[in-house]
Amino acid sequence: MARLGELERAVMDVLWNTPDPVAATRIVEELAREHSPAITTILTVLDRLGRKGFVTRERHGRAYRYCATTSRAELIAGTMLEALGTTSDRRSALVHFAGSVSQEEKALLRELLEDTPANPSNA
Structure with missing residues (x-):
């Protein structure tokens, strides 16, 4: 099983705490208090989490929304x-x-x- 880094865990926390698919911009807003990540950083983390099998994405208009594939x-x-x-x-x-x-x-x-x-x- 792949390990999660600190920012990956923070992103997963947002996904686990939100019942509906989440846009990357919302994740940035949620994490702004602690990490102040750039949107490009979050998109990279989400891509990495997708490759590890922790996250799926679905298209909503021109952007994607993300969901955790497993519970905490x-x-x-x-x-x-x-x-x-x-x-x-x-x-x-x-x-x-x-x-x-x-x-x-x-x-x-x-x-x-x-x-x-x-x-x-x-x-």
């Missing part, structure tokens, strides 16, 4: 699974992870694991 939660889950895939000792990694989450998160994980059928491909 799906991206985070994929990143976590990718990280687990880099070790031969998944148990230790999971032990460290479980030891670092709050009691509420542990309870939620237990609940989710009880409600989720086992995935035979991960066995």
Whole structure:
């Protein structure tokens, strides 16, 4: 899974927080408070995100509007699974992870694991 740079994450945040397709000019307006990017910079970032598979675009008149291809939660889950895939000792990694989450998160994980059928491909 491709990694996101700081400006890419900021652009994705705008897309994730907006339910409808977003014009690049709107992204510039949203980011102006923190980054003050030029429209050409945002268009380059959107093109890069499209090549990485994070963004799709659709034509609206003479311009494009952009949408995220995946939710923030799906991206985070994929990143976590990718990280687990880099070790031969998944148990230790999971032990460290479980030891670092709050009691509420542990309870939620237990609940989710009880409600989720086992995935035979991960066995």
